[in-house]
Amino acid sequence: MAGGWAKDGAVQDQIDASVEDAVAMAKSNLPQGESAEFCELCDKPIPQARRDAVPGVQLCIQCQSMKEKKAVFTSSINRRGSKDSQLR
Template identity: 45%
Template sequence: MADIADFANDLVQERIDQALAARSAAKPILEAASFLFCEGCDAPIPEARRLAIPGCTQCVTCQSIDESREARHAR
């Protein structure tokens, strides 16, 4: 059975959650800058890819290779 301490704890947790949500909402969203050149092969990253995936650091080919390696190691 819940007692007064449990209710107080729930109230405090609710206030903490509200404060954290308000703080997160107030933070400006920083968009990551994309690389102009691939960090894997130094090839230029096309502008369309940089606009579609903000913060990208690799060309499509190198990204595909990395994802293949990760999928193989995840097994």
């Protein structure tokens, strides 16, 4: 149930759009091209199974795990809007 000028299902539309944006961003961050035989960070060999499973992989599993732990994931889009922004 939407109120005011919003149509029914507007909240779900916003959620769907946010999910679609996050999926598109994740896909754009996937490596592409030819996989490296050795890790860019530690020079250890990357197993053939990993190179086949992840096209364009450049890091071994351990280095990729460390990189992902250090990464900060943020969204640059605020679809909900704050009360302050609505009052201005």
